[in-house]
Amino acid sequence: MDNLSVDHLIGIEHLTSRDIEIIFQTADRFKEVINRPIKKVPSLRDTTIANVFFENSTRTKLSFELAEKRLSADVVNFSASSSSVTKGETLVDTVNNILSMKVDMVVMRHPNPGAAKFLSERVNAKIINAGDGTHEHPTQALLDSYSIREKLGSVNDKKVVIVGDILHSRVALSNIYALQKQGAEVMVCGPTTLIPKYIHELGVKVEHNLRKALEWCDVANMLRIQLERQDIQYFPSLREYKMLYGLDKKLLDSLSKEIVVMHPGPINRGVEITSDVADSKQSIILNQVENGVAIRMAVIYLLAAKIER
Amino acid sequence: MNRLKELIEEILDKQIQCGSLDITFHRDDFRRHETPLIPSVTNIDFSLENKKIVLIDDVLYTGRTIRAGLDAMLAYGRPNNVELLTFVDRRFKRHLPIQADYIGKTVDSLVSERVSVEWKEIEGEDKVILYTKENNG
Numbered sequence: 001m002d003n004l005s006v007d008h009l010i011g012i013e014h015l016t017s018r019d020i021e022i023i024f025q026t027a028d029r030f031k032e033v034i035n036r037p038i039k040k041v042p043s044l045r046d047t048t049i050a051n052v053f054f055e056n057s058t059r060t061k062l063s064f065e066l067a068e069k070r071l072s073a074d075v076v077n078f079s080a081s082s083s084s085v086t087k088g089e090t091l092v093d094t095v096n097n098i099l100s101m102k103v104d105m106v107v108m109r110h111p112n113p114g115a116a117k118f119l120s121e122r123v124n125a126k127i128i129n130a131g132d133g134t135h136e137h138p139t140q141a142l143l144d145s146y147s148i149r150e151k152l153g154s155v156n157d158k159k160v161v162i163v164g165d166i167l168h169s170r171v172a173l174s175n176i177y178a179l180q181k182q183g184a185e186v187m188v189c190g191p192t193t194l195i196p197k198y199i200h201e202l203g204v205k206v207e208h209n210l211r212k213a214l215e216w217c218d219v220a221n222m223l224r225i226q227l228e229r230q231d232i233q234y235f236p237s238l239r240e241y242k243m244l245y246g247l248d249k250k251l252l253d254s255l256s257k258e259i260v261v262m263h264p265g266p267i268n269r270g271v272e273i274t275s276d277v278a279d280s281k282q283s284i285i286l287n288q289v290e291n292g293v294a295i296r297m298a299v300i301y302l303l304a305a306k307i308e309r
Numbered sequence: 310m311n312r313l314k315e316l317i318e319e320i321l322d323k324q325i326q327c328g329s330l331d332i333t334f335h336r337d338d339f340r341r342h343e344t345p346l347i348p349s350v351t352n353i354d355f356s357l358e359n360k361k362i363v364l365i366d367d368v369l370y371t372g373r374t375i376r377a378g379l380d381a382m383l384a385y386g387r388p389n390n391v392e393l394l395t396f397v398d399r400r401f402k403r404h405l406p407i408q409a410d411y412i413g414k415t416v417d418s419l420v421s422e423r424v425s426v427e428w429k430e431i432e433g434e435d436k437v438i439l440y441t442k443e444n445n446g
Binding site: 022 | 331333334335336339340341342346347348349350351356380381383384385386
């Protein structure tokens with residue numbers, strides 16, 4: 001079997017559909033591993049991985065760290081808030097310093113779009129993008145597609161609507177690429193101010209009415225309203241957003257078919273999605289989290305195979 | 310695998326539990342291949358704790374697969390004891406001090422030769438083939 005066509009995971013944009021399939025097949029095996037009594041395999045015991053987070057994260061960081069540890073890699077963690085970055089060190093200097101300590105792979109989250117690509121061109125280590133600003137968040141999109149595949153059998157020909165703040169969302173962009181490469185139809189739904197003007201050029205449908213979007217789709221991926229990325233007001237109030245774009249049980253039950261509900265987390269309960277929907281049997285939010293570890297193990301395993309000895 | 314299970318049950322005159330183990334993640338040659346090692350399915354839906362285990366592999370050669378298998382097996386519990394059954398034992402080429410308890414056939418073969426075992430259920434016929442790969446690849 002062949003390996004990935006890329007040496008780093010910068011974005012889904014650079015992956016082929018074959019790459020995605022290889023990652024999913026490998027993740028199937030790791031999903032079995034993490035459900036064993038002893039959830040650990042020794043494959044990466046000679047590999048050191050640095051998790052470099054210039055932006056806050058709970059779930060992604062935890063998920064990556066678990067994935068690395070279950071592959072027996074050595075792990076070092078770095079977060080910007082407690083580092084020399086605040087003293088004015090540049091990104092390349094920071095990472096080169098880390099690499100001087102013999103690190104093979106860097107998992108990085110950074111507020112600037114393109115940071116992961118920039119790094120991959122300048123340092124000698126495998127780079128995994130754990131989110132670069134509003135650009136891409138490839139492992140999230142992979143685990144989202146993997147969860148759809150697990151729930152519905154395949155992603156091909158499925159209709160997926162991504163609801164919410166598309167403008168600031170790296171999850172949305174990565175998901176659009178991932179879903180389209182696997183043959184799904186994608187629609188985005190949200191207030192005009194949060195939909196990028198030229199998004200239709202990516203081949204996605206645009207809908208501003210949530211009910212119409214939900215009637216069309218098989219899967220609804222409800223994004224979080226990213227208040228931290230909004231320096232101006234994009235909609236009058238959270239209450240109004242909730243009334244027009246929030247998914248509640250009444251709306252979900254009134255649809256003509258059972259759709260699958262997803263959310264990349266963290267949830268603003270009662271804003272984009274109500275508690276009874278988040279906890280309903282149509283929601284696969286917690287499956288997404290479990291699959292996240294398996295997907296990240298697969299990506300790390302496949303990229304680690306490319307490290308030169 | 311089912312045929313093997315039935316055969317062993319017939320010999321022992323009791324029911325046994327049977328599962329398949331993939332050892333890819335426990336191999337000692339990660340990153341020594343051109344292509345990555347893609348795993349196949351592990352299916353063990355019972356605990357190995359305090360059980361008597363017979364580990365089965367078609368061909369015993371360097372012993373490295375069995376080494377990895379012993380390691381992989383421990384993720385499912387601590388067995389009471391483990392024995393090894395192999396259909397074909399290619400002796401004299403062991404890299405590790407591992408010997409089988411039950412052997413179908415012992416063969417003396419060259420390093421350049423390959424041994425493969427085919428199954429009625431999979432390939433259509435029960436066969437053990439000793440062959441030489443062209444250009445010694």
